[in-house]
Amino acid sequence: MFTSKHSLTLYFTFFLALVSYGQQVQEMLKKPNGKYVLVIHGGAGTILKESMTPAKEAAYKEALTKALTIGKNILANGRKAIDAVTEAVKVLEDNPLFNAGKGAVFTNEGKNEMDAAIMDGSNLMAGSVASVTTIKNPITAARAVMEKSEHVMMVGKGAETFAKLQGCTIVPTSYFYTKERWDGLQKAKADDSTKATLDHDAPTPKKQHALKQLINKDYKYGTVGAVALDMYQHLAAATSTGGMTNKKYGRVGDAPIIGAGTYANDATCAISCTGWGEYYIRLVMAKSISDRMEFGGYTLINASKEMIMDKLSAIGGDGGLIAVDKDGNYTMPFNTAGMYRAAITSDGKIEIAIFK
Amino acid sequence: MFTSKHSLTLYFTFFLALVSYGQQVQEMLKKPNGKYVLVIHGGAGTILKESMTPAKEAAYKEALTKALTIGKNILANGRKAIDAVTEAVKVLEDNPLFNAGKGAVFTNEGKNEMDAAIMDGSNLMAGSVASVTTIKNPITAARAVMEKSEHVMMVGKGAETFAKLQGCTIVPTSYFYTKERWDGLQKAKADDSTKATLDHDAPTPKKQHALKQLINKDYKYGTVGAVALDMYQHLAAATSTGGMTNKKYGRVGDAPIIGAGTYANDATCAISCTGWGEYYIRLVMAKSISDRMEFGGYTLINASKEMIMDKLSAIGGDGGLIAVDKDGNYTMPFNTAGMYRAAITSDGKIEIAIFK
Numbered sequence: 001m002f003t004s005k006h007s008l009t010l011y012f013t014f015f016l017a018l019v020s021y022g023q024q025v026q027e028m029l030k031k032p033n034g035k036y037v038l039v040i041h042g043g044a045g046t047i048l049k050e051s052m053t054p055a056k057e058a059a060y061k062e063a064l065t066k067a068l069t070i071g072k073n074i075l076a077n078g079r080k081a082i083d084a085v086t087e088a089v090k091v092l093e094d095n096p097l098f099n100a101g102k103g104a105v106f107t108n109e110g111k112n113e114m115d116a117a118i119m120d121g122s123n124l125m126a127g128s129v130a131s132v133t134t135i136k137n138p139i140t141a142a143r144a145v146m147e148k149s150e151h152v153m154m155v156g157k158g159a160e161t162f163a164k165l166q167g168c169t170i171v172p173t174s175y176f177y178t179k180e181r182w183d184g185l186q187k188a189k190a191d192d193s194t195k196a197t198l199d200h201d202a203p204t205p206k207k208q209h210a211l212k213q214l215i216n217k218d219y220k221y222g223t224v225g226a227v228a229l230d231m232y233q234h235l236a237a238a239t240s241t242g243g244m245t246n247k248k249y250g251r252v253g254d255a256p257i258i259g260a261g262t263y264a265n266d267a268t269c270a271i272s273c274t275g276w277g278e279y280y281i282r283l284v285m286a287k288s289i290s291d292r293m294e295f296g297g298y299t300l301i302n303a304s305k306e307m308i309m310d311k312l313s314a315i316g317g318d319g320g321l322i323a324v325d326k327d328g329n330y331t332m333p334f335n336t337a338g339m340y341r342a343a344i345t346s347d348g349k350i351e352i353a354i355f356k
Numbered sequence: 357m358f359t360s361k362h363s364l365t366l367y368f369t370f371f372l373a374l375v376s377y378g379q380q381v382q383e384m385l386k387k388p389n390g391k392y393v394l395v396i397h398g399g400a401g402t403i404l405k406e407s408m409t410p411a412k413e414a415a416y417k418e419a420l421t422k423a424l425t426i427g428k429n430i431l432a433n434g435r436k437a438i439d440a441v442t443e444a445v446k447v448l449e450d451n452p453l454f455n456a457g458k459g460a461v462f463t464n465e466g467k468n469e470m471d472a473a474i475m476d477g478s479n480l481m482a483g484s485v486a487s488v489t490t491i492k493n494p495i496t497a498a499r500a501v502m503e504k505s506e507h508v509m510m511v512g513k514g515a516e517t518f519a520k521l522q523g524c525t526i527v528p529t530s531y532f533y534t535k536e537r538w539d540g541l542q543k544a545k546a547d548d549s550t551k552a553t554l555d556h557d558a559p560t561p562k563k564q565h566a567l568k569q570l571i572n573k574d575y576k577y578g579t580v581g582a583v584a585l586d587m588y589q590h591l592a593a594a595t596s597t598g599g600m601t602n603k604k605y606g607r608v609g610d611a612p613i614i615g616a617g618t619y620a621n622d623a624t625c626a627i628s629c630t631g632w633g634e635y636y637i638r639l640v641m642a643k644s645i646s647d648r649m650e651f652g653g654y655t656l657i658n659a660s661k662e663m664i665m666d667k668l669s670a671i672g673g674d675g676g677l678i679a680v681d682k683d684g685n686y687t688m689p690f691n692t693a694g695m696y697r698a699a700i701t702s703d704g705k706i707e708i709a710i711f712k
Contacts, residue, residue, distance in 0.1 A: 124638045124639070124671065125638065126637065126638050130511060130608075131511055131512060131514075149605070150634065151605070151607045151634055152633075152634045152637045152638060153607070153608040153609075153613075153637065154605045154606045154607055154608065155486060155487055155511050155512065155606040155608055156487060156511065156512050156606045157606065158487075158604065158605035158606025158607065159605060159606050161605055162604070162605035162606075248514065248518070249505070249507070249510045249514035249515060249517055249518035250510045250511040250512045250513060250514025250515050250518075251507045251509070251510055251514065252486075252509040252510065252511055253509075257509075257613055257614070257615075258613070258616070258637050258638065258640065259613075259615045259616060259637075259640035259643060260614070260615060263640070277508075278506065278507055278508045281482065281508045281509065281614050281615075282480045282481065282482050282508060282614065283480070284614065284615035284619070284640065284643040287615060287640040287643045287644070287647070288643070288647065291643070291644065291647030291648075291650075291651060292647075292651060294647075294651075294652075295647060295648060295650075295651035295652030296650075296651030296652075315480065
């Protein structure tokens with residue numbers, strides 16, 4: 001005969017079995033499933049086939065391939081998404097072809113002021129730095145902010161002091177000098193004074209056209225980024241940039257803004273943006289895509305497409321983004337002429353592209 | 357007999373009538389409907405009835421009333437939400453009781469580094485400044501960034517240079533000194549060294565308790581903000597803060613981050629947050645509420661409640677927010693002991709409160 005004590009024991013045993021089953025399921029979820037995705041970008045803008053030499057195109061593709069390979073090896077070895085995006089972005093920062101780290105554009109004052117952010121979708125931890133001038137790899141400083149401080153965002157000298165304390169490599173500001181970017185600043189300054197004149201004159205169709213041509217120059221673009229899904233179904237995103245050529249007044253774009261240029265959440269997706277930052281901040285671009293998926297029943301592809309092709313275009317902005325979701329779907333939409341981009345998946349698919 | 361030309365004319369007339377009707381509807385929508393709402397806050401935190409003197413409580417309520425009245429008069433006179441939130445926040449910035457403008461807390465280095473942001477829901481234009489030290493009313497600088505520049509965010513010296521050029525009032529840094537905040541910094545530094553000792557010792561229940569007591573101190577709080585709905589159904593939000601007492605390394609919180617501490621969108625709501633900024637950035641707090649309304653079928657009240665009471669608490673954060681939606685509903689949730697808050701509506705309802 002069952003006493004109430006027996007019943008209790010039975011219930012308790014059943015309860016323990018349930019808990020144990022729950023733990024096993026959790027463990028199974030944690031085990032690497034062999035599936036991973038890495039997507040990277042080196043900026044969107046007026047990148048036209050006709051203005052690209054074969055040698056330059058090859059150099060860009062080689063750089064993208066290098067970053068992709070280093071990040072992919074990390075994922076293939078069962079390491080985490082957050083490591084893959086950090087290392088892939090470091091490779092792009094070190095390459096003077098891209099507007100981030102070495103190769104960052106110059107501000108109006110002739111400085112290189114860089115921004116970077118990183119986010120771990122598994123715990124919504126995030127780190128970012130803005131307006132830093134002496135950190136060789138700004139993405140490593142963003143990661144240090146995320147992992148070694150109570151803070152999410154640090155700017156200027158303070159961020160540099162912190163990065164140095166955390167062992168990030170510090171370089172003289174001259175490290176960031178490249179002739180191409182310096183020449184770009186001089187050109188932008190000349191164009192800017194032309195623009196000022198055009199702005200003040202009575203607008204004629206010809207002048208309007210000239211103005212538009214100037215504004216369409218790629219002074220506002222250039223970013224690098226990476227998003228990844230690892231074998232543990234964790235997502236991560238990282239973005240790094242030198243910002244806008246000839247920028248003034250301590251301008252900060254969307255790259256270091258969590259939710260705008262950079263966002264990752266295991267429940268939805270990981271996103272890194274590149275484009276005219278002001279528009280991305282106003283749209284809170286990355287979080288808008290994540291929330292469309294979480295609450296609006298959108299797929300990653302549809303949400304990203306709507307934000308870039310409709311919403312961004314509607315308010316006059318341009319650029320692109322890379323995104324991967326928790327199921328391994330990825331997308332690389334842009335509304336500019338081109339975007340340096342590449343993707344690799346565990347099932348052997350590789351995409352490397354520049355133009356539309 | 358109808359020729360195809362007649363048909364075309366008919367269609368065209370019908371089309372014109374439709375366009376004209378559409379324009380009339382738009383005009384009607386633009387006409388002041390007499391309905392407005394203004395909600396303000398002066399920060400959330402460990403604000404306990406038992407540690408508040410009647411005189412201090414009266415002073416806080418008087419300050420809130422003043423800001424509410426000035427903002428309300430703007431709305432009642434048919435001016436825009438963006439003006440009401442700017443002026444209400446200026447009043448709170450000028451009052452040393454609140455951690456923004458005069459009365460801003462001190463950084464570890466003994467400086468006052470302030471952040472502010474503003475957003476206009478009618479066109480999604482936004483402006484923000486971070487780490488500024490000489491602008492009397494940082495919210496006016498944020499507004500200048502929104503209205504007088506192509507940018508959204510400016511930081512540090514660059515932001516100050518721009519603000520000065522735009523005619524914002526510049527003051528010597530000594531203007532921001534208040535004895536109470538200076539004493540607060542000394543106390544925070546002493547507590548911080550105690551915390552460092554406690555951190556390094558073996559954790560005993562007593563030490564854990566002491567640590568928790570220290571962490572619970574309100575060093576991380578203090579913000580002012582305003583949200584408004586005007587008679588033209590436009591929404592706006594503004595936030596201003598001195599940040600965290602004893603902050604280091606150029607730390608920036610959620611206040612100047614569009615989508616995190618500040619957001620406005622005529623399609624949904626206007627929000628200004630106050631609390632432990634790092635958690636608000638990671639949750640992209642304000643945009644999460646707007647998107648829950650836009651895509652998740654949430655009401656403003658439910659979306660705000662879920663974010664503050666569930667999501668914020670779940671990751672260990674605390675604080676509150678104020679929000680108003682396009683239909684004039686408003687809410688002021690917080691998960692701390694208190695939040696300085698007040699609201700006024702065109703139908704004569706006034707709420708001014710501090711404690712739970």
